[in-house]
Amino acid sequence: xxxxxxxxMMILFPLITLEAQETIASRIDQIPVHxxxxxxxxxxxxxxxxxxSYTLLGQKPMGSIDYxxxxxxxxxxxxxxxxxxxxxxxxxxxxxxxxxxxxxFPTRQYRFIRLKHDSFFGFILIHKEKAFEVIxxxxxxxxELVGKNTDASEIFEMLCEGExxxxxxSTPSLLSYYKALGLLYGYxxxxxxxxxxxxxxxxxxxxxxxxxxxxxxxxxxxxxxxENQSPQITESIEVSSLITDLKMIIKQTELINTNKExxxxxxxxxSRFLGDRNHPKTxxxxxxxxxxxxxxxxxxxxxxxxxxxxELLTAEVVK
Amino acid sequence: MxxxxxxxxxxxxxxxxxxxxxxxxxxxxxDLAQVLWNVMETYEGEYSLQELFTTLWKLNTGKIExxxxxxxxxxxxxxxxxxxxxxxxxxxxxxxxxxxxxKQLEGFHELIDGKLYYRVIEVGSEQEIGEINDAxxxxxxxxxxxxxxxxxxxxxxxxxxxxTIIGLREGIKGMRTGEKRELHIHPNLAxxxxxxxxxxxxxxxxxxxxxx
Numbered sequence: 001x002x003x004x005x006x007x008x009m010m011i012l013f014p015l016i017t018l019e020a021q022e023t024i025a026s027r028i029d030q031i032p033v034h035x036x037x038x039x040x041x042x043x044x045x046x047x048x049x050x051x052x053s054y055t056l057l058g059q060k061p062m063g064s065i066d067y068x069x070x071x072x073x074x075x076x077x078x079x080x081x082x083x084x085x086x087x088x089x090x091x092x093x094x095x096x097x098x099x100x101x102x103x104x105f106p107t108r109q110y111r112f113i114r115l116k117h118d119s120f121f122g123f124i125l126i127h128k129e130k131a132f133e134v135i136x137x138x139x140x141x142x143x144e145l146v147g148k149n150t151d152a153s154e155i156f157e158m159l160c161e162g163e164x165x166x167x168x169x170s171t172p173s174l175l176s177y178y179k180a181l182g183l184l185y186g187y188x189x190x191x192x193x194x195x196x197x198x199x200x201x202x203x204x205x206x207x208x209x210x211x212x213x214x215x216x217x218x219x220x221x222x223x224x225x226x227e228n229q230s231p232q233i234t235e236s237i238e239v240s241s242l243i244t245d246l247k248m249i250i251k252q253t254e255l256i257n258t259n260k261e262x263x264x265x266x267x268x269x270x271s272r273f274l275g276d277r278n279h280p281k282t283x284x285x286x287x288x289x290x291x292x293x294x295x296x297x298x299x300x301x302x303x304x305x306x307x308x309x310x311e312l313l314t315a316e317v318v319k
Numbered sequence: 320m321x322x323x324x325x326x327x328x329x330x331x332x333x334x335x336x337x338x339x340x341x342x343x344x345x346x347x348x349x350d351l352a353q354v355l356w357n358v359m360e361t362y363e364g365e366y367s368l369q370e371l372f373t374t375l376w377k378l379n380t381g382k383i384e385x386x387x388x389x390x391x392x393x394x395x396x397x398x399x400x401x402x403x404x405x406x407x408x409x410x411x412x413x414x415x416x417x418x419x420x421x422k423q424l425e426g427f428h429e430l431i432d433g434k435l436y437y438r439v440i441e442v443g444s445e446q447e448i449g450e451i452n453d454a455x456x457x458x459x460x461x462x463x464x465x466x467x468x469x470x471x472x473x474x475x476x477x478x479x480x481x482x483t484i485i486g487l488r489e490g491i492k493g494m495r496t497g498e499k500r501e502l503h504i505h506p507n508l509a510x511x512x513x514x515x516x517x518x519x520x521x522x523x524x525x526x527x528x529x530x531x
Contacts, residue, residue: 041512048513072395073388076357083514085361086406089399090512119389264461264470265483267510294481301485 024311027104035097040306042094045087047309050271051185052125053296054289056110056312061130062159062184066122067091095123107313111160124162126184129317132156134183141183144176159184175199187273188281195274198253256282268296364405365398407512410519414506417464417521421503434505435486443498443528454479455491456530462523463516475529484509487524494528501525 028036047053051063067088075081095114102112111126135142136152146155158164164180175196182192256275271289275282302308359366377383418436421427426438457478460471480488486504494500506512506519514520 045512069389069392069396072392072399073358075361076354081361083516085399086403086514086518089396089403092396093400262472262476263478263482265478265487267484267513269513294479297482 024105024307024314028307028310030104031101035100036306038094038097039101042091042098043309044300044305045091045094046123046125047296048267048300049269050289052123053268053299054186054271054292055125055127057295057299058292059130059288060127060186061134062124062126062186064122064124064185065091066120069119069121091123092121105310105314109315109317110313112313113160113162115162126160128156128160130186131159131184134186135159138180138183141176141179144173145180174203182273185273186285187275188279188285190279190281191273191275194253194276194279198274256286266293266297267300268293362395362398362402365402403518407518410517411506413464414519414521418503418505427503430489430492431508434508435489436503437490437500439498440501440525441497441499441527443495446495452531453481455528457491458527458529460525462525464521464523467516469515469522475527484522486522487526490524491526491528494526494531496528496531499525499527 031039046065047056049063049065051060051065053063054060055063067084069088071078071081071084071088075085078084109128111124111128113124113126115122115124132152135155139152139155142152142155143150146158150158164184178199179192179196182195183189187195253274254277256273256277277283299305299308359371374383378385415433418433421436422429422433427436428438429436454477456475458473458475460473461469463469480491484504486502486508489508490500490502490504502522502524504522504524506521509515509522510520512518515522
């Protein structure tokens with residue numbers, strides 16, 4: 001009996017796969033040639049971002065690509081503004097075309113959404129299963145943001161509906177918000193805690209009656225104190241511990257490149273995060289992403305790129 | 320030409336606009352114009368100078384109300400999109416004709432028709448190498464068509480070729496130890512639409528094979 005089942009599976013599986021391939025190909029055929037080209041370029045740009053491709057091919061629960069619309073009105077205040085403006089405009093157009101056809105390609109394992117808040121907009125790719133696991137595992141952190149009676153499924157739905165992306169201004173706890181995002185981005189609990197400590201310290205510094213620009217340049221640089229925020233600090237501050245904390249944070253935190261930074265010919269844009277190189281998760285993340293780079297380049301060079309990427313995005317959930 | 324028109328327009332407008340602040344802070348007007356000009360340069364070719372002046376005048380005289388900046392984003396994004404598409408097309412045409420010219424020049428070798436060419440700058444050792452492994456030791460300088468350096472490593476680095484642009488991966492084939500080549504790479508085999516430094520840019524790489 002088992003042999004018969006196996007026989008049928010061997011015969012049927014390739015047929016099902018073939019049918020699925022034909023379905024994607026035939027659905028692509030419904031798209032006018034010009035829109036197909038726009039979509040091909042759109043997905044090539046998105047998935048040449050480490051953040052997106054590691055979510056699609058790797059272990060990242062979520063990846064995002066962000067743009068700041070202020071660039072449109074104040075380009076002179078940014079480095080290489082044309083580069084960002086071009087990509088922003090092209091991706092915006094790509095999304096408009098994708099909106100017309102996304103119903104043809106249900107992304108079962110992923111949620112691919114566009115978010116907008118204040119002057120920011122961007123795209124988020126969520127690996128549903130992995131993101132849900134993060135929320136379930138760190139439920140308290142997420143509940144601090146949305147209410148303690150909200151369960152993991154509801155929070156997950158909120159994430160998928162884009163209620164999590166860019167809402168710094170309305171979040172009840174900025175630190176929990178950073179923690180939740182860091183966990184969803186897959187940077188590991190230790191790195192997320194380091195980042196949160198840095199933010200907490202930053203908020204404390206902003207609350208002090210001192211001119212922060214008079215601090216040593218390495219501190220200013222490390223803390224990236226460009227914006228002026230004045231959060232209300234309710235607890236008392238021990239200045240001696242502040243100095244110790246500052247020294248520790250400066251020693252520990254750095255901007256970590258997850259791609260091979262010495263290879264300028266890698267056609268994948270760097271994914272970076274603030275973290276501690278001494279945490280095991282940091283090196284694990286770097287080496288895991290490094291291993292994927294070859295696969296991402298191969299994917300990038302695939303002849304039927306649109307078909308391949310849509311097959312990956314619409315693939316059935318493997319149980 | 321646009322700049323001249325802009326300055327003339329500003330001069331003409333100075334008669335229409337209120338002069339209250341000018342006496343006390345003469346530099347603000349001038350510097351504001353510079354800031355505005357910077358923004359305008361970003362949208363060059365996509366706006367009408369006359370309409371811009373008229374709108375400024377209407378705003379200044381209260382004939383129209385200012386609107387939230389968010390409402391202006393759509394047209395600015397569309398303008399950028401048109402500009403990006405134009406830039407891509409112009410650069411692609413320039414890349415195609417550049418490589419067609421290269422093709423005719425003496426000393427250039429074709430690796431992929433219309434896409435990849437090289438010339439030997441320094442001859443390497445006489446000994447032929449069979450296959451170059453996936454991570455040869457190379458030194459390189461990556462440049463644009465007008466000579467702007469994008470990246471370089473004069474000391475040498477082992478780069479996995481499977482993780483580089485196709486132009487370098489293919490262009491390095493057949494090199495001998497010590498050989499220095501200048502690769503001329505079509506954007507399709509380089510960064511395509513990604514603006515490095517602009518969408519659809521030709522990339523020139525001077526590469527030396529230190530060790531296969």
